[in-house]
Amino acid sequence: MKTVLEKILGFGLEATDNPAFGDYSANIALQHGSPKKIAEEIAEKLKVNKDLTNLVDRIEVAGPGFINFWLKKEALLDNLSQIEERKEKYGTSDAGKGKTVIIDYSSPNIAKPFGIGHLRSTIIGAALYNLYGALGYTVVGDNHLGDWGTQFGKLLYMIKLKNVADFDIAKLEDLYVEFHKLAETDSSLEESAREWFKKLEEGDSEAKDIWQKCVDASMEEFDRIYKLLGVKIDFAFGESYYESEMKQMMQDPGFKKHLVKGEDGALIIDLAKEGIGTPLMFLKSDGATTYATRDLATIKFRERKWDPDTIIYEVGAEQSLHFKQLFAAARLLGLVKERVKLIHTAHGLYLAPDGKKFSTRKGKTIKLEEVLDEAVKRAKKLGNSQENVAKEVGIGAIKYFDLMHSVASNVIFEWDKIMNMEGNSGPYLQYTVARTNSVLAKAKPESKKKEGSLNAEEASVLRSLVRYPEAIESAALLYSPNLLCNFLHDLAQKYNSF
RNA sequence: GCCCCCGUAGCUCAACGGAUAGAGUAGGAGUUUCCGGAACUUCUGAUAGGUGUUCAAUUCACCUCGGGGGCACCA
Numbered sequence: 001m002k003t004v005l006e007k008i009l010g011f012g013l014e015a016t017d018n019p020a021f022g023d024y025s026a027n028i029a030l031q032h033g034s035p036k037k038i039a040e041e042i043a044e045k046l047k048v049n050k051d052l053t054n055l056v057d058r059i060e061v062a063g064p065g066f067i068n069f070w071l072k073k074e075a076l077l078d079n080l081s082q083i084e085e086r087k088e089k090y091g092t093s094d095a096g097k098g099k100t101v102i103i104d105y106s107s108p109n110i111a112k113p114f115g116i117g118h119l120r121s122t123i124i125g126a127a128l129y130n131l132y133g134a135l136g137y138t139v140v141g142d143n144h145l146g147d148w149g150t151q152f153g154k155l156l157y158m159i160k161l162k163n164v165a166d167f168d169i170a171k172l173e174d175l176y177v178e179f180h181k182l183a184e185t186d187s188s189l190e191e192s193a194r195e196w197f198k199k200l201e202e203g204d205s206e207a208k209d210i211w212q213k214c215v216d217a218s219m220e221e222f223d224r225i226y227k228l229l230g231v232k233i234d235f236a237f238g239e240s241y242y243e244s245e246m247k248q249m250m251q252d253p254g255f256k257k258h259l260v261k262g263e264d265g266a267l268i269i270d271l272a273k274e275g276i277g278t279p280l281m282f283l284k285s286d287g288a289t290t291y292a293t294r295d296l297a298t299i300k301f302r303e304r305k306w307d308p309d310t311i312i313y314e315v316g317a318e319q320s321l322h323f324k325q326l327f328a329a330a331r332l333l334g335l336v337k338e339r340v341k342l343i344h345t346a347h348g349l350y351l352a353p354d355g356k357k358f359s360t361r362k363g364k365t366i367k368l369e370e371v372l373d374e375a376v377k378r379a380k381k382l383g384n385s386q387e388n389v390a391k392e393v394g395i396g397a398i399k400y401f402d403l404m405h406s407v408a409s410n411v412i413f414e415w416d417k418i419m420n421m422e423g424n425s426g427p428y429l430q431y432t433v434a435r436t437n438s439v440l441a442k443a444k445p446e447s448k449k450k451e452g453s454l455n456a457e458e459a460s461v462l463r464s465l466v467r468y469p470e471a472i473e474s475a476a477l478l479y480s481p482n483l484l485c486n487f488l489h490d491l492a493q494k495y496n497s498f
Numbered sequence: 499g500c501c502c503c504c505g506u507a508g509c510u511c512a513a514c515g516g517a518u519a520g521a522g523u524a525g526g527a528g529u530u531u532c533c534g535g536a537a538c539u540u541c542u543g544a545u546a547g548g549u550g551u552u553c554a555a556u557u558c559a560c561c562u563c564g565g566g567g568g569c570a571c572c573a
Binding site: 012014015016017018020021025027030031032033035062063064065066107109146148149150151154190194239262263264266268276277278279280281282283284285286288290291292294316317318319320321322324325346348349351355356357382383393404405406408409410412414417420421422423424425427428430431432434435438439442443474478482483485486489490493496497 | 500501502503504505509510511512513514516517518519520521522523533534536537538539553554565566567568569570571572573
C-alpha cells in the first residue's frame with residue numbers, strides 16, 4: 001500500500017505510529033521554509049487527484065507541516081480480500097527478483113557441544129533466510145561449520161595422549177576443557193597442538209581419521225538440535241572444504257604480492273592503508289592456515305559458485321574486528337565484485353546472569369539442548385500435556401525471545417525471562433493464532449461483513465494488516481527480525497482487543 | 499593504552515533524523531449469562547551527563563561517566 005501511494009504521490013511516506021496522524025504521513029514540506037503553507041498547497045492539489053482519492057479519504061496538514069493520509073475503508077477491506085486470496089503468500093513480493101543473498105549462519109564448532117552461543121546465529125540467520133525468501137531473493141543458506149583449525153590440534157593431542165578410542169561429543173568437550181587446564185601450567189602444549197593441526201593440514205592419515213570421527217559425532221548432535229529448532233540449512237560447506245581453494249589462492253601471483261612477512265615468519269596482509277591497525281593473519285609462522293585464510297577462500301568460492309549480491313554473516317559482535325579485516329582484505333584482493341555487499345550482523349551475546357560472557361574454554365557453556373529440554377518441560381507444566389504442543393510452545397518461546405531483541409544488544413540469559421510465557425512472547429502469538437483459527441472455524445461465511453461502517457477495533461486491525469508487507473521488507477533490509485516481532489505483537493494485541 | 503557495541507519506566511526490551519518516546523513485566527483498580535481468561539480495560543512510571551549539527555535529536559558528531567566485547571599465530 002505504501003509503495004502504491006508513493007508511486008501516485010511521487011514522494012516518500014512514512015507509516016505513522018499514532019492513529020491520530022492517519023495511516024501514512026509525508027514530511028517533504030518540512031524541509032522548506034514556511035512548511036505549513038507549502039504543505040497546504042500540496043494537500044489542496046492532492047485532494048483532486050482521482051487515483052489518490054480512490055484510496056485515501058482524508059488528507060490533512062498537521063503539526064509543523066506534516067501531510068497526513070487516512071486510507072479509505074474500501075481500501076482496507078480491499079486489502080483484506082487480497083489477504084484472503086493470497087493466503088500465506090500475503091506479504092511476499094518479487095522485490096528481490098534476480099538477486100542472490102548468501103546467509104552464513106549457525107556455524108557451530110565441531111567437537112564442541114551446540115551451546116547457547118549459537119542460538120542467536122541460528123535463529124536470526126534462519127529468520128533472515130525466510131525474510132529474504134519472502135521478498136523473492138534467491139537465498140543460499142550456508143552453515144560454515146568450524147571443522148578446521150588449531151582446536152583440532154588440541155583434540156588430536158589429547159586423544160593421542162590419553163589413548164582414547166571411542167568418543168562422543170561430551171567426551172570431546174571434556175578433552176578440550178582438560179587441554180586448557182593442562183596448558184595453564186605447561187605452555188608447550190599450545191605448541192604441540194599447533195603441530196598436530198599442521199599434521200592434519202598436511203594430510204596425515206591418522207590425524208584425518210580421528211578428525212573424521214570428531215566430525216561425525218558432532219554432526220549427529222547438530223542434526224538433532226536443528227530438528228528441534230525446526231531449522232534447515234541448504235549447505236554445510238565447513239571450513240575444511242576450502243583446503244584446495246586456499247592452496248590455489250596461495251599460488252596466485254596477484255594475490256601473493258599483498259602478503260607481507262610479519263614477526264616470526266608469519267604471512268600477513270597489511271591493512272593499515274585501509275584504516276585497520278591490526279593486520280590479517282594469513283599464514284601462521286609454521287605455515288598452517290588460520291580462520292581468516294579459510295574465510296577469504298570461502299568468499300572466493302562463494303563469488304564463483306553463486307555470484308551473490310549480498311553476503312550476510314550472521315555472527316556475533318565479538319568477531320567485529322575479524323570481519324572488518326576480512327572485508328577490507330577481500331576488497332583489497334578483489335575477491336568480490338564492487339557491488340557485492342558484505343554484511344556482518346554483529347549480534348549481541350548471551351551473557352551469564354552476572355552480565356559476563358560465557359566462556360567455552362573454562363567449560364561454562366550452557367548446552368542448547370538442555371535449554372530446549374527445559375523449555376519443553378516448562379511448557380508442559382503450564383498445561384500442554386501433549387508432547388508436540390509442549391515442543392511448539394516451549395521452543396517457540398525461546399526462538400521468539402531471541403528474535404524480539406534488537407540484533408545489536410546483548411541478551412542476559414535468565415530462565416525466568418527467557419521462559420516468560422505471558423505478554424510479548426511466542427506463546428502469546430501462538431495463543432492468538434489458535435484463537436483466531438477457532439473463531440474462523442466457527443464463523444459462518446454469510447455473516448461476512450461487506451458493507452456498513454467499521455468500528456474502531458476493526459479498523460485498527462485492518463490498518464495493521466496493511467503494514468505487514470512493509471514490516472517484512474524493513475526486517476529483511478535492516479537485518480532486524482525484531483522489527484517483524486514488534487509488528488506481530490502489535491497486531492496480536494489489536495486483534496485480541498478486537 | 500587503542501578500537502567497536504550498548505546505556506530509555508523498579509526490571510526486561512521497542513522506536514527509517516520527525517508530531518504526545520511505545521510494549522511486556524512488577525505494582526494499584528477492574529472485565530455483563532457469548533466466541534480459547536496464556537486474554538482484555540485502566541492507572542502509576544523513562545531517553546546516563548554535557549556540548550554541538552538541524553526547521554526537528556532517543557537517533558548524527560565530539561567529550562565525560564557506566565556496562566559489554568575485542569586488539570596478528572583461538573575461532
